Amino acid sequence: MQKRRLKMSAIKEKSLKYNLHSWSAQGNLNPKVITKAEGIYFWDEEGKKYYDMSAQLVNSNLGHGNKAIVNAIKDQAEKIPFIGPGFAIDVRSDAAEAIVEASGLEGAKVFFTNAGAESNENAIKIAKQYTGRWKIFSQYRCYHGSSAGAGMLTGEPRHFANEPGPAGFIKYDGPYAYRAPKACKFETEDDVADFYLELLTNQVKYEGPESVAAIFLETVVGSNGILVPPAKYVTGVRDLCTKYGIMMVCDEVMAGWYRTGTCFAFQNFGIKPDLVTFAKGATCGYVPLGGVIVSEPIAKYFDDHKMMCGLTYSAHPMGCAAAVATINEYKNLNIAENVKKQGKVLGELLEDLNKKHACVGEVRYIGLFSAFELVKDKATKEPIVGFNDDPDGLMAKIVGMLVKEGFWTYSHENMIIVAPPLIITEEELREAMAILDKVLDSVDNMIK
Structure with missing residues (x-):
């Protein structure tokens, strides 16, 4: 196991030495080393599993390993x-x-x-x-x-x-x-x-x-x-x-x-x-x-x-x-039917999050393509500051919290994207969204 960790650390070290990563200040990077991907999941060098809830860059529609x-x-x-x-x-x-x-x-x-x-x-x-x-x-x-x-x-x-x-x-x-x-x-x-x-x-x-x-x-x-x-x-x-x-x-x-x-x-x-x-x-x-x-x-x-x-x-x-x-x-795989079915579930879950959480300003969705805005106040719609304005701010912390819990996605300004692979099942979708719900509980407390 120790040799395996040393090898994976070398991968990260080499990446930082030779690769330029997009949309990033290079000195602040700490890329995850990915060792396996299958279905709607992928795993890092420590064996941690992530729900791929953005289908990477909203392109892995059929998941990993088809x-x-x-x-x-x-x-x-x-x-x-x-x-x-x-x-x-x-x-x-x-x-x-x-x-x-x-x-x-x-x-x-x-x-x-x-x-x-x-x-x-x-x-x-x-x-x-x-x-x-x-x-x-x-x-x-x-x-x-x-x-x-x-x-x-x-x-x-x-x-x-x-x-x-x-x-x-x-x-x-x-x-x-x-x-x-x-x-x-x-x-x-x-x-x-x-x-x-x-x-x-x-x-x-x-x-x-x-x-x-x-x-x-x-x-x-x-x-x-x-x-x-x-x-x-x-x-x-x-x-x-x-x-x-x-x-x-x-x-x-x-x-x-x-x-x-x-x-x-x-x-x-x-x-x-x-x-x-x-x-x-x-x-x-x-x-x-x-x-x-x-x-x-x-x-x-x-x-x-x-x-x-x-x-x-x-x-x-x-x-x-x-x-x-x-x-x-x-x-x-009858993907059109699965998107229709799971998209309905996703919409219902997002509407529930909107009603429950003080930090959610609005949810928007069609099929398995969705996002929600994070705000400090629902009445004024004041947004939580996004990455572009403050890379060390609250949005960065929120995304970090999601990743720590195994929910992989990305944000833009004050918005979180939820767009999983189109093969996702209802059970997988509900499991992943429960993670999101848990993290938003913490965000509600942060904005009080």
Whole structure:
């Protein structure tokens, strides 16, 4: 046992010596050494088990160690591990076909990328090429990636490092009724939709619709708080885009692949986007793969216009093989039904936490995609200070308490994300949420 601990300590030491870790001051890091992962759990070097209640980065939708995906990658590695993106091979065709069929966008095609940020980068380029316009709208309180273009789409502090950036990126306020201006008095979801649609419509008019190539939105905002838009808002954005010839781009990198109950989140709202970006749950992170689903009119445009997009690893064979296996597993395991069933349980548990705990300001959820805001006072909605403002503050302590109890997730500002693997059972869900309930008891005492 002593030799084992020494070996694992060396792993951590080497990591800190050679790896740069994202979104972190490197001198403060103490990464856990993970030795095993299975189902909805993973274990550290001390043998401690964690409920993976954020599905890692909301991408391990089918949990850890799915044999069908692993075997598909092995088989492809032995057959053709890599061939350039200009060649046609079976898994590329099969993956694109399966993705288009899952989207319900008849006549669409797929441009494959390596990850979500690249998907959004290429959606920007496709929208600009197709429309001949140059302005791109995206929401405040959104995350589309951290690369040059995707980072400028991002509407929260993680985009600051990309500034000043290229011209043409315009931010707008998306629906967030809980933090709306105090003067707003919303009685219905339609009132929320009408208010935010008016804001967006006015911005488009003042920017000049003829210059706007695309309006991007996370169909359901992810890490910035699981902001579920009113149905009228989503259909209103679709109508606005149609009216002015603007491309509606739904970022489904996090919300896609049954996270919200339907294969893609936009399917909850009965609309058809012009472009859909995806990654994460397409392979559940087993190997990298992302892409852009391009609707039929745009796809046909590129029949006689050169598409100025390209990546060495576009449609990587092992990524495509993993995607085919993953999509088959969603069906074989009846994931849509499990999300519907467990999502109902999760919603009920979250509402109970909201009623019970003084520190919970609001809970938001759809399917197995949820978050809750931590506040010092329910009446004033004063938030508990988040990591960005105070890395040694109360939010950091709360996340640390959850981790100590074996509940693994992450926070953003004053919000805690709860988005477990989609294979979770009711028993596992209730066990994990009991841990959360216990920790929130302590938080209630902290804010008194």
